[in-house]
Amino acid sequence: xxxxxEESNRAIITVLGRDQIGIIAWVSGRLAEYNVNILDISQTxxxxxxxxxxxxxxxxxxxxxxxxxxxxxxEGRDKGxxxxxxxxxxxxFMHRI
Amino acid sequence: MTMTxxxxxxxxxxxxxxxxxxxxxxxxxxxxxxxxxCVSEDINVLEQKIYDKIVKNAGKLVSVGEQMxxxxxxxxxxxxxxxxxxxxxxxxxxxxxxxxxxxxxxxAAREVGVNFIGGFSALVQKGFTIGxxxxxxxxxxxxxxxEFICSSxxxxxxxxxxNMDAVLKMGEVVLKxxxxxxxxxxxxxxxxxxxxxAPEDNPFMAGSFHGVGEPECVINVGVSGPGVVAKVxxxxxxxxxxxxxxxxxxTAFKITRMGELIGRAASKExxxxxxIIDLSLAPTPAIGDSVAEIxxxxxxxxxxxxxxxxxxxxxxxxxxxxxxxxxxxxxGLSGAFIPVxxxxxxxxxxxxxxxxxxxxxxxxxxxxxxxxxxxxxxxxSAETISAIIADEAAIGMINKKTTxxxxxxAIGKKAGDRVExxxxxGGAPVMAIHPFSSKMFVKRGGRIPAPIISLSN
Numbered sequence: 001x002x003x004x005x006e007e008s009n010r011a012i013i014t015v016l017g018r019d020q021i022g023i024i025a026w027v028s029g030r031l032a033e034y035n036v037n038i039l040d041i042s043q044t045x046x047x048x049x050x051x052x053x054x055x056x057x058x059x060x061x062x063x064x065x066x067x068x069x070x071x072x073x074x075e076g077r078d079k080g081x082x083x084x085x086x087x088x089x090x091x092x093f094m095h096r097i
Numbered sequence: 098m099t100m101t102x103x104x105x106x107x108x109x110x111x112x113x114x115x116x117x118x119x120x121x122x123x124x125x126x127x128x129x130x131x132x133x134x135c136v137s138e139d140i141n142v143l144e145q146k147i148y149d150k151i152v153k154n155a156g157k158l159v160s161v162g163e164q165m166x167x168x169x170x171x172x173x174x175x176x177x178x179x180x181x182x183x184x185x186x187x188x189x190x191x192x193x194x195x196x197x198x199x200x201x202x203x204x205a206a207r208e209v210g211v212n213f214i215g216g217f218s219a220l221v222q223k224g225f226t227i228g229x230x231x232x233x234x235x236x237x238x239x240x241x242x243x244e245f246i247c248s249s250x251x252x253x254x255x256x257x258x259x260n261m262d263a264v265l266k267m268g269e270v271v272l273k274x275x276x277x278x279x280x281x282x283x284x285x286x287x288x289x290x291x292x293x294x295a296p297e298d299n300p301f302m303a304g305s306f307h308g309v310g311e312p313e314c315v316i317n318v319g320v321s322g323p324g325v326v327a328k329v330x331x332x333x334x335x336x337x338x339x340x341x342x343x344x345x346x347x348t349a350f351k352i353t354r355m356g357e358l359i360g361r362a363a364s365k366e367x368x369x370x371x372x373i374i375d376l377s378l379a380p381t382p383a384i385g386d387s388v389a390e391i392x393x394x395x396x397x398x399x400x401x402x403x404x405x406x407x408x409x410x411x412x413x414x415x416x417x418x419x420x421x422x423x424x425x426x427x428x429g430l431s432g433a434f435i436p437v438x439x440x441x442x443x444x445x446x447x448x449x450x451x452x453x454x455x456x457x458x459x460x461x462x463x464x465x466x467x468x469x470x471x472x473x474x475x476x477x478s479a480e481t482i483s484a485i486i487a488d489e490a491a492i493g494m495i496n497k498k499t500t501x502x503x504x505x506x507a508i509g510k511k512a513g514d515r516v517e518x519x520x521x522x523g524g525a526p527v528m529a530i531h532p533f534s535s536k537m538f539v540k541r542g543g544r545i546p547a548p549i550i551s552l553s554n
Contacts, residue, residue, distance in 0.1 A: 012104070012109060014109060014110075014113060042106065044106075051106075051110075053106060053109055055103070065167075065168055066164065066167040066168060069167060069170070070167075084113060084170050085170070086168075086169055086170035087168045087169050087170075088103070088104075089169065089358055089362075090112060090169040090170060090171060090355070090358060091104045091108060091109055091112055092103075093354040093355065093357060093358040094108075094112050094351045094354050094355060095104060095108045095112070095351075
């Protein structure tokens with residue numbers, strides 16, 4: 001069984017909600033402030049509904065994933081966006097053997 | 098260096114939707130703690146040692162659980178502790194002292210912040226020790242005067258047969274539990290399970306205890322997810338049974354992987370070995386988190402009608418097949434649970450007259466556990482409860498599976514009235530029982546011999 005790498009410290013950030021100007025600027029700005037490196041971004045808009053999936057490397061930052069998650073979720077809620085920050089292992093475990 | 102998404106968009110969205118829309122969660126992370134080294138002749142010393150050991154081992158359990166939940170973005174509903182059966186640890190104590198130990202366990206549970214602690218238990222399938230008798234006598238008072246204690250008594254196994262003296266006694270104990278907490282709809286009886294073939298590594302309450310073959314300390318995880326299975330079954334109304342089974346297997350695999358992830362991560366964080374995943378489908382009273390709904394989505398107008406046992410058999414088997422592939426170690430109860438009060442679909446089925454006690458008994462032949470969270474009329478006799486226990490134990494003994502009885506006599510109420518336990522325990526209508534007596538049968542005493550299939554050596 002392929003185990004995820006012990007040191008894997010990548011997180012998946014998902015943002016869902018009505019499209020508006022500056023969503024990516026807001027997320028990436030926040031991540032830069034906290035020294036979080038963006039590895040990949042994928043974004044689509046279907047019927048004005050915005051979906052973004054971002055893979056980030058949280059190794060360079062001291063900030064706990066939990067704290068990052070809480071901050072983005074709270075700020076996202078104010079903008080009417082549903083933001084989730086989850087360690088990548090949850091997706092690895094569910095979809096990969 | 099080029100980086101690409103390592104997951105398909107659909108995979109990420111599926112995981113998120115399973116958690117947020119279909120109630121996928123980790124039902125429990127349960128730490129099993131051995132209390133065998135706490136044994137003492139002095140009740141004060143014993144109480145202190147038990148309290149200290151639980152607080153030392155489980156002190157970080159709740160915070161680590163919350164950390165894991167935030168890290169992976171999946172709810173972990175319950176954090177719990179199970180301990181060595183107290184009938185063994187405190188074998189030299191009388192029933193009064195057993196109640197004191199229950200209160201010490203309760204204080205320890207409160208201190209570490211878990212919502213239940215299991216193991217106020219005795220294993221009496223072949224007979225009683227002095228400690229077992231004291232513990233059983235103490236159960237009604239212990240459960241009615243504590244908040245977090247869960248109790249279980251194993252009265253039969255396939256290897257040992259059924260201890261009918263214990264069955265008779267437990268009928269009285271269940272009734273007494275309900276009487277002592279009549280003002281709370283008999284809640285003490287909802288924290289007491291009577292088992293046949295009890296597993297020693299079950300993380301689910303109320304039947305969880307830390308068996309004597311278990312290590313010093315261990316983490317066991319119980320997953321959930323009836324809502325996820327119900328959704329997938331509903332999505333494919335045309336699927337034939339082979340396809341249906343495969344769909345459930347794939348879903349059970351994904352659900353169980355979540356438990357495997359949390360179990361490994363919590364084990365590492367707490368520096369405690371990872372024991373098993375219990376891959377049960379555990380419903381909650383929440384809408385859309387129902388095992389009955391899965392069966393109805395398979396094409397039954399109401400759970401409990403003809404065909405229900407076959408539907409449940411398919412579901413239970415497919416869950417095990419899918420789940421077994423997803424984990425290194427599967428254990429505990431592992432199968433679909435069919436509690437009544439904890440499952441909105443089961444409650445509805447009882448209310449409309451589709452689901453009866455007799456049908457539930459048949460269903461327990463093909464799924465995990467047994468007659469669970471069922472409210473009985475308040476005038477039920479202790480002997481009738483004993484006879485219900487005997488029937489379930491017989492099913493477990495002959496079929497080499499775990500069966501259990503957790504029934505709650507609703508004092509002052511009759512069939513059709515409603516009881517409310519609150520929270521995850523839910524509420525339910527009182528179910529009708531047979532009016533004919535079983536008294537002469539259960540009072541015979543002695544043991545029902547182990548069946549011929551026990552001679553497997």
